[in-house]
Every structure is written in structure tokens, then in C-alpha cells.
Amino acid sequence: MDPVTPVPSSLTTDLAAVVGADHVLTDAADVAPYATDWRGAYAGTPLAVVRPGSTDEVSAVVRLAHEAGVAIVPQGGNTGMCGGATPSGDGSQVVLSLGRMRKIRDVDPVSSTMTVDAGVVLAEVQQAAASVDRLFPLSLAAEGSCTVGGNIATNAGGTAVLRYGMMRSLVLGLEVVLPDGRVWDGLRSLRKDNTGYDLTQLFIGAEGTLGIVTGAVLTLHPATPARATSWVALPSVAAAASLLPLLRDHAAERLTTWELVSRPALDLVVSQGVPDPLACDAPWFGLIELAGPAGATVGDDLESALGAAVEAGLVLDAAIAGSPAQRDGLWALRERISEAQESLGPTIKHDVSVPITSLDDLVSRLAPALEQALPGIRPIVYGHVGDGNLHYNLSRPESLEPDAFWARAAELSAIVHDCTVELDGSISAEHGLGSSKAAAASAYKSEVEVSLMRSVKDALDPRGLMNPGKVLPLG
Incomplete structure (x- = not known):
């Protein structure tokens, strides 16, 4: 990594007065984990890394940076795929890490909502929901390290979108620090609010280019302890698509997951030591999961659906998990692909x-x-x-x-x-756009669409200091 550009003493002193000297990092060794993404695909040189511990501190930090004309790159768990949380290489940007903001502010099983800081790890949200017999359904491979703020910033998807939708479907309200340091408190748990523009949705998927999400009201769902999981062999991708309505006909809303895996992807995971449950020379495979409340007949529904699928020629063979350990083994065939591919360079x-x-x-x-x-x-x-x-x-x-x-x-x-x-x-x-896809996305969008996006950006962040070069290309 390039040497870190010396930080103007007045700015670091002011930042330290807000968050404490221990939470303003400038030494190369200290900033290194924040300067490179987890894959090592994107790297930069931050002016400094600032680690506020509250919304008030985030507000004060953003206000100081705004007054100094210094750009800010918000960062959560740093698990993104597109360089959205990586600073530029010129040493001019401050990385604002939300990793210290880890409070679960409220869990309400009656209204099925949870209010959390943006730095709370996704797995912790899932666990807090389970503690009151509720479900927060967002699930993805990085859930042990990705944060709610990052999930909101990228409008994360995962393996349960089929049933529960993207992250924007799971957020009721937000707390956001705006580019000039003002705080918008939109932490409302209302399901109905027709009082104007939906500002909450505006910030979801914006990747920190319009403001920094510091808190969120999340919607919870009934727990689904009854699970039925199957690994299936498929003749084609067309068969996989045709299987979707058949699964819905048999399982309705209990169909939670329908994942597709190519033969090379499966072979790669198996080569890393994950057992293959089917001795089938098929070109494609899939993971199906049904979920329901305690006592739900999801196993019967799955067996009925698979029987119909085999009869229709859509499934060549299938293995059904008979225990939690077997279920984990089937899920490993899907979840270990990205990690296994790293072995290929x-x-x-x-x-x-x-x-x-x-x-x-x-x-x-x-x-x-x-x-x-x-x-x-x-x-x-x-x-x-x-x-x-x-x-x-x-x-x-x-x-x-x-x-x-x-x-x-x-x-x-x-x-x-x-x-x-x-x-x-x-x-x-x-995965969002980050820096890697910003230019490409704009090239494929219509002139009207790009103009509308730039109008929103210019209105909220006229100085262009919030995560510049992400989502929209510079210029």
C-alpha cells in the first residue's frame, strides 16, 4: 500500500476531539484493513480512518469533513464485491467506519420490528429476532461479518429474496446523517405512511452517496422452525425455470429458496472437501428449501413437488436432508462456491x-x-x-x-x-455498483434515467463529498 498522506493537523485534532484520539487512525498499519476490500481486488489510501460510536459523533464528523471539503467513504463490514467502501488512492478521503455502532436499540415482537445501529452484524440481528421467536430473513454468505448499514446501502439480496424480497422490503424506517451533518430521524415503524416522498427508500441502495445510514427499523417475520431441504440434479437451466411454478403450486408461500449451481461450480466445492450427495452426471443442480411454522408439513409438500418434477422430466435425481447436519451439508454446496473459486486465482x-x-x-x-x-x-x-x-x-x-x-x-x-x-x-x-460498475451502469441506462439520478445526487450532496465515484461516475 502507498504511504498514507499526512493528515492536516487541524482536521485530525478536531476529529479526535469528537470521537477520541484512539478512533482516528492514520498510521499505515492501522488503516490497512480499511483501505482494501476483503478480496484484495480494490485498494486505496485513506487520509484517515474515523470510528465514531454514535449518531451524534457521525454527525459531527461529517460536519467537520464538509466544512473542510474532505470526501467521506462510509464503511460497514467491508464485505462488498464492487469497491463501494474502498477509498481512492490519492489520500484525500476519510473512511468513516461504523463498526463501533453495534447497539440493538429495541426489539418489539408485538409489532414485529427491531431498531438497530447500522454497525450491527447481520447474524446478530438474526439471533436477536430468534430470541423473541421471530425471523429476520435476510441471509447471505457474509452474514457473520456484513453489517445492517452495508446491507441497506447495497440493497442486499441473498437466498430468501424469492419469499421475502430484497433488503428494501425489510426496512420500515431509517436514521441518516446528511452530507452537511444534519440528521434525518425517520426511525418510524409504520406500515402505512402516505405523507409525501418515501425518503427511506431513497437512501436504500444509494451506497452512502446521499448520506450515511446510522440506524434502521427492520421488519421481522414469524419464525419458521420447520424446514425441508433438497439438493436436485437438473437437465438444463430451462428445467430449473420451469420448476419454479411447480414448486409454488405445491408449496405456495412456504417456498423460501430455489438456488441454481452449475456443474463446474459444484465440482469446485466438492474438490474442497464438501461431500456430493448425488452420483449424477448432470449439467446443473439446485437447492430447494421450504420453511414454515412448527408442525408445518413442509416435508410432505417437498416430496410431493419433487415427485411431480421427476415425472415431468424437470428433475433427474434428488436428495432430501434428513437431519440438521445433512441440511448444513446441502447448504455448504451452495454457500462455499465463492470461497472455493478463490483457489483458482x-x-x-x-x-x-x-x-x-x-x-x-x-x-x-x-x-x-x-x-x-x-x-x-x-x-x-x-x-x-x-x-x-x-x-x-x-x-x-x-x-x-x-x-x-x-x-x-x-x-x-x-x-x-x-x-x-x-x-x-x-x-x-x-451487489450494488460501487466503483467497478458505476460507469458501465450509466452507459447502459437511458439519458433520462442518468439525469434523474444526478439530479438527486446534486440536490442532496451538491459538493460531491459523499462516497464520490460510487454509483455514478465522477464528472
Whole structure:
């Protein structure tokens, strides 16, 4: 990492007076964990890292930075995929880490809501909900380290979107520090509020470019202790899409998860020591889970659905978990893919969505196009059938050096994105845009859409100091 640019003494002194000297980091060793994303794909050089412990402290820090004309990069668990929480490399930006803000302010099982600080880890929210026999359904691989603020900033998705929706469907109210340091207190638990523009939704998915989320009111759901989980072998992606309405017909709202995994992705996870429950030479596989209240007949529903699916030729073989340990083993086949792919070296990640009926077209078009562009390329494909979202990740040909592979990243991503947009899809389904996709997203959007987004940005952050270069490209 480049040496950290000396911090103006007046600013660091003022910041230290707000949060305490121990929470203003400037030494290279101290700022290093905040300067690079978890994959090592994005790195910068922060002017300083500031760790406030309350909303009032966040407000004071933002006000000082605003007065000094210093840009702020908000950071939660630093588990993002697109460089959205990474500072620039010129040493001009302050990283504002919300990691100290870990309070669960209120849990209300009657209204099924929970109010939390933005720095609370997702797994802690899940546990707090479970303690009052409720469910917070957002679930993703990084749930042990990602934070609520980051989930809100990127409008996180995960494996239960099919049933519960994205993060924006799970947020009732927000507390936000605005670019000039003012605090908007929108921490309301109302299900109905038609008193004007929905400001809460404005900040969800904005990646800290319009303000810093410091607190949130989350909506909880009934607990679903009854689970039925199956790993299935599939003849095609088209079969996976056709299986969705069949599963819904048999399970209705109890269908929580319908995930898709390609053969190369499965082989990669199995090579890392995760057992394969099926000895089936199929090109595609899937994970199905039904969930319901205690006593629900989810097992019967699943067996009925799988029987109909086999009869229709949509499923070639299936394994049903008979214990919690077996369920964990089936989930590991899906959740360990990203980690396992790291063993292949550099990965060009894509997070795209298309209409569910176009999933087969997408994979059918991309495989030959990418192979023609770079023979020997290794696509590792997996995702969420229920919402049309695929993680179409690319690993380098074994004969190609990593630097040469990275040099082709823009060309290869353009192939993936062009095909996605041709099918009326989105180049970012749940990971956000960050710095890596900001320019591409603007290029694919209409002039009107980009203009509207810039108008919102300019209205709330006229000086452009909130996470500059993320979501919208600079300039």
C-alpha cells in the first residue's frame, strides 16, 4: 500500500476531539484493513480512518469533513464485491467506519420490528429476532461479518429474496446523517405512511452517496422452525425455470429458496472437501428449501413437488436432508462456491439478473461467446432462480497468467453485460455498483434515467463529498 498522506493537523485534532484520539487512525498499519476490500481486488489510501460510536459523533464528523471539503467513504463490514467502501488512492478521503455502532436499540415482537445501529452484524440481528421467536430473513454468505448499514446501502439480496424480497422490503424506517451533518430521524415503524416522498427508500441502495445510514427499523417475520431441504440434479437451466411454478403450486408461500449451481461450480466445492450427495452426471443442480411454522408439513409438500418434477422430466435425481447436519451439508454446496473459486486465482465477478424465462437464453449465449473471446476460460455460474439473478463469475484459463487475465476484464465483462441488457436484464442484481460498475451502469441506462439520478445526487450532496465515484461516475 502507498504511504498514507499526512493528515492536516487541524482536521485530525478536531476529529479526535469528537470521537477520541484512539478512533482516528492514520498510521499505515492501522488503516490497512480499511483501505482494501476483503478480496484484495480494490485498494486505496485513506487520509484517515474515523470510528465514531454514535449518531451524534457521525454527525459531527461529517460536519467537520464538509466544512473542510474532505470526501467521506462510509464503511460497514467491508464485505462488498464492487469497491463501494474502498477509498481512492490519492489520500484525500476519510473512511468513516461504523463498526463501533453495534447497539440493538429495541426489539418489539408485538409489532414485529427491531431498531438497530447500522454497525450491527447481520447474524446478530438474526439471533436477536430468534430470541423473541421471530425471523429476520435476510441471509447471505457474509452474514457473520456484513453489517445492517452495508446491507441497506447495497440493497442486499441473498437466498430468501424469492419469499421475502430484497433488503428494501425489510426496512420500515431509517436514521441518516446528511452530507452537511444534519440528521434525518425517520426511525418510524409504520406500515402505512402516505405523507409525501418515501425518503427511506431513497437512501436504500444509494451506497452512502446521499448520506450515511446510522440506524434502521427492520421488519421481522414469524419464525419458521420447520424446514425441508433438497439438493436436485437438473437437465438444463430451462428445467430449473420451469420448476419454479411447480414448486409454488405445491408449496405456495412456504417456498423460501430455489438456488441454481452449475456443474463446474459444484465440482469446485466438492474438490474442497464438501461431500456430493448425488452420483449424477448432470449439467446443473439446485437447492430447494421450504420453511414454515412448527408442525408445518413442509416435508410432505417437498416430496410431493419433487415427485411431480421427476415425472415431468424437470428433475433427474434428488436428495432430501434428513437431519440438521445433512441440511448444513446441502447448504455448504451452495454457500462455499465463492470461497472455493478463490483457489483458482483471480476472479472476474458478475452479478446480473434477467427475467426468469430468459435465464436459459443468458447461459446459452454467454458460454460460447466467452469461449470464443478467451479459449479455456472457466465460468463458475450459480445464483437464485426465484429472482432471475445469476453470479456469472469467470476464472482464468490455466495457461494464462493472472495479469494477462485482468487485462481482459473490461472486454469479458462487456460480453456478459451486453448479453444481459439485450435480454432486458440488469448488470447489478444485488451487489450494488460501487466503483467497478458505476460507469458501465450509466452507459447502459437511458439519458433520462442518468439525469434523474444526478439530479438527486446534486440536490442532496451538491459538493460531491459523499462516497464520490460510487454509483455514478465522477464528472
